[in-house]
Amino acid sequence: MKFTRKANAQWKGSGKEGKGTLTTASTILENTQYSFSTRFENGRGTNPEELIGAAHAGCFAMQLSFLLNESNYTADTLDVGATVTFEDGSITQIALNLEGKVPNISVEKFEKIAVKAKEVCPISKLLNTEIVLNTSLV
Structure with a gap:
């Protein structure tokens, strides 16, 4: 495609x-x-860093959903927050904070699939920075 x-x-x-x-x-x-x-500062409007965060969170959530489906799981919800850290003229880190509700999946399986999603998400592959993944299964 x-x-x-x-x-x-x-x-x-x-x-x-x-x-x-x-x-x-x-x-x-x-x-x-x-x-x-x-x-x-804190002006009204957007900025490149929050747009990157939104793009990364959205791409990761969709990628994770596809990978869960491949393993015969369907998420009730995947809530992903992205925290983009800008320091000294560079984006030094993006933290993806995932809270998922996926019926009948173990924590270990959920974390394994989430790590794979982080690695193969097109936005993750695009970014040249440290990407941290925090997971929570509810």
Whole structure:
């Protein structure tokens, strides 16, 4: 399977005082604001790091669901939080915090499949940083 996805960023002004917008072809993001304050402070809008976190959490959750299905399990829920750490100009770590509700699976089997999902998730393979996985089966 091969496909492409598109997004666009527009920036106006200097790095600190300027402002930008992000738009995706799906229009789920449409002229969504980002700026110095949304990235490095607590301004209203988005930033590249939270978008990477959302992409990674979503990709990992879907990958895990497929791998569980291959082992004859179906999750009731997979809640994945991604914490992206930015330090000295680099993303130094992403922590994936997984809480899953999967009927009839052992903790050991769940953790084994989750580790595989982390390794084969396309976003995990894209990122050049430490990826930590914390799992909880409820």
